Amino acid sequence: MVRTAALGLALSFLALTGCGKQAAERNVDTLDNELIDGNAIGNARDPAMMGALQDQIMVDPSLAAQANNDAVRPPVQPVTGAVPPDGIAAGSSGAISSATTSEKLKSTPAPKADCPQCTAARESLTLGALAARQKGGNTAACAGNMRYSTRWSQRLPGDLPLYPDARVVEAAGNDANGCSIRAVSFSSAAPLQKVLDWYYTRATNAGFSAEHQANGAEHVLGGTRGRDDGAFALFLTSRSDGGTDVDMVANNGS
Structure with a gap:
């Protein structure tokens, strides 16, 4: 049931x-x-x-067999944010323009043993802080109101321009209230000694004094010019790939 x-x-x-x-x-x-x-x-x-x-x-049979060529398609490989090597624009040898390599460079004098500027570079966390520790004229006062933009790297004094293959990392400057200060961080595929000699040659040819200091792998080249109260300082360190990292501060000058 x-x-x-x-x-x-x-x-x-x-x-x-x-x-x-x-x-x-x-x-x-x-x-x-x-x-x-x-x-x-x-x-x-x-x-x-x-x-x-x-x-x-x-x-429409003639259209039915066609693919949509304007369709958004995925990339063939993942997009990467890797930064290209410093010497990518200069060739595998890291060579720079023929005008630079063929020019006769002065040899930078041996560095002094004492390097107070090396300590200033290590203790400065920003370009503005590094500029504020430079002596001469109104450098320290003008450094307090610096504005950051890579465009300042194109407004360096003509006597002390960017190194020919420079890859700019950061730049800052101030033109307000009578100031004319620039600061830039960049890297180069050239070895440290070549960059040092290149700037030493330009600085002395333009009437700047030039003092070389060093502490181990850290090098500083700086000087002043009386006719326009110009001043500059370069902080150089060697890179593991054979190139050079540079921080540069320039005040006044032409």
Whole structure:
């Protein structure tokens, strides 16, 4: 008797399921008819609506086989944010322009044993702080209001420009209230001695004094010029790849 009752319940459930499915199909058909009838004009159905529903979809065979060439596609490899090597624009040898390599450079004098400027460079966390510790004229006062932008690297004094293959990292400057101070951090693929000699040659040819200090791998070249109260200081360290990192501060000058 129990099995008979269970069988009856199962048959009743299947019957209800079938009825529900048929009812759902009828409801869909009814909905379609209501949508069509809702657009009827008088007793006639809207011919535009009937045509849209019953006509075949038009397909252009010549376009169906073409891919969408303007579609956005994923890159063939992940995008990387790696910084290119310093010598990428100078060739694998790290050589710079022929005008620079062919020019006769003066040899920088041997450094003094004492290097107080090396300590200043290590203790300065920003270009502004490094500039504030430089002596001469209004350098320290003007350093307090320096503004940061790499554009300042293009406004260095003409006598002491960027090294030819310099890759600028950061720059700052101040031209307000009679100030004319610039500071820039850059790297070069050239070895430290070549960069040092290049700036020593330019500084002395332009009438600057030039004093060389060093403490281990840290080198400082700095000097002043009386005619325009100009002053400069370069802080150089060798890189592990054979190049040179440089921080430069220049005040006044032309």
